[in-house]
Amino acid sequence: MENPIPERHVFSLQTAFGLRVGDALQDKVTGREDVTIQCAALKYPVSTSERGLTLVLTHGMSSHKESYHPMVARLLRLNVTGTRAGLIREIWSVDMPNHGESAVLNRTYLEDRQERGRKAGWDGKCNTMDFSSYLNAFLSIPQLQGHRVVGIAHSGSCVPWTHALTLLDHTHPHPFALILIEPVFMFPGMPPTDPRAIHGAANVRGVLTKRGKWSSRAEAKRWLLGIKGGDPKSRQSKQGGVDVGGSLERPKGLSQSDKGASVNRNAKGARTIWSKWDDLALDLFVEHALEEVHEPAQAPRMSTRSSSYVRPTLRKEEESPLYACLQHTVEPAELTRMCVALTPGSGGAPGSVNGGVGGVHVIWADIEEFISKSTRAEILDAMHCVQSQRVVSGSGHLIPQEDPSGLADALRDVLVGHIAVAAGITVRAPL
Template sequence: MSQLPVPERRVLSLHTTLGSDPVELKCSTLYYPVSCAKDGLTLVFTHGIASHKEQYDPTIVRLLSHAQTRAIIRDIWVLDFPNHGQTALLNRPVLDARKAAGKAMCTTADIALYLQAFLSTPSLKSSTVVGVAHSGSCTLWVFALTSMPPSLTPFALIMVEPTLMFPSLTPTDPRAIHGAANVRGCLAKRDRWTEREALKRWLVGGKGVWRKWDERVLSGYVKYGFEEVIESELDAGKRKSHVTPTLRKDEESPLYACLSHTVEPESLGRACRAVEEAGRGVHVVWAEFEEFISKTARKEILDAAEHRVVSQRTIKGAGHLVPQEKPDALGEALVEILDEIVHGSGDTKAKM
């Protein structure tokens, strides 16, 4: 196997808005220069809430381990939300200043405009974009597509466990139950550890979701999803510090609210039509275990998408957090989907 491309860390400046205020936000990205194919695909990965761009490292390694797949990809971009991961450290002065002024925090609508600003950068000019979104970031793509000019519409969109909700959502829907629990639980959860090793032991030692994560993804989370905060400088060159998430709890909690991921069914239908007209349409990857999205919810999403979803797949043994739990299986699924996007091979609507 030929050597895989080494990702470059690039920081872009995006002119966008938070609320109604124009701002300049930084965007920390991973850029993979994959091939010299001028007509190759440009993959743009977006992560779910409370995650970060490096969660996709194992998935991308698996994806690029296939020589035939590398040949159809020109490059890959992976980006953080503006208040997540390493990007949060760059934007913290702006975010904290808004918080001190009593202004609204970064919403899913704000992040959708941030995504649109990213797609508008010269770096992606003339690119054949394929979006790859997990969980809550699927909402961002749908929001963005409602106001996106045709020139920015992706050639294809791959949604992994999309947490799309509609105004008709009932309180008994698992999405509503888990969303409300996350809003409450987020504010009450622990957010301070003495050092990263203590953090990692806490993550895998409890009853939380992290016990099921792939070790590579977990290590990346500990490294890139948290920061060391210096509390004071002590004598003899020592210092007192603690480790805390780069995404603050009061910023994370509102992002789980159902309204943050509620779209009109017509908006999803229009988004799917737009991507279909731009290229090869929308593809969906589901988890085997219905932790968050039930069969009923899947049907609602497919109905609202006007049954324009080109293909569906299920990742065996995975819960909602597919990239964290089954990164290699997700990489293999993406290999198949990208092959279909380029070559149009087969009808996989029933590939469940």
């Protein structure tokens, strides 16, 4: 399955926004409201085996559901060539409510909520607790009933999984297991000198000052790579089958085969955050994390020509607060409770499939850009009973974008070596 073609789905999820951690009477909290929110998701049908695992992928802050496609393409190729068994049943990748395609679908509600919040004196922006409620609703869709769901979360989407499974009531029997990629967990009382606090504060400020408007996707791509004027000499305008000038009507280029990780540099060899990304991952970001805007000409201008440009689907004012420490703070006991409930032999969390579970697993970056060794030790101590750990060699914090092939290899190791065993799935060795 070198060229997986995902199905595009949009779900109307009935959920609640404005919940707060620790509030006993959440229905009385200012700004709390029951809403129907749109959720854009990609589904990769893999096997008809009902015993196989269903992977649910959630992206980090400022990313999008298509960001996992290069990793998924390699993982599915490994699944076919290496197992000859129904290890994976389906793969789902989900946009957070104010990210990617979901942001476009929810724009009217998101702007209305913020406006109402400004007038009434409460924060109307989405937070990670809203993401938790949203994720909880997604896990309850009929399409996932009876599935062994393995949650796979990167960076800032790890806390929503934790809150969803420990703080919110739920009736779904999920997950069977969790794989956390570079989990950003912060604890109450964390000093401001902690690298996570320093980076978080810098992101809160930096997001508000970064550029957020370009004349075209091609110009945005040049800016991301740090290229001043002209076309990228080291890059063509079309990479990996992704048309960087395409629309957001449907994911483009996702039928192309995945590529090995590579480093993007501008013509002078300079590096930016995005220049370290895999080629296809960067093109998917330009295609799906940005949206085209067409504004009609306004009187009294002499010209009747409309203006058009591209901008991020996640607005600056929505993105900035998501990096605040409070958004990723959990009680250590909360992590312990989640991990213990998913420990094989524990009997499983309430409603788990056949009472069985496959544990919590962690994948770390090789380069300590955001999470230091001491921080890892602190997180692991709070989690108490992590079943396995992996390190993706040479990668920084943004593993899905920097080394999707390395991430796919690590995920397959965890799925085959641990979770499949807990699920009773027989995985054959490659021929």
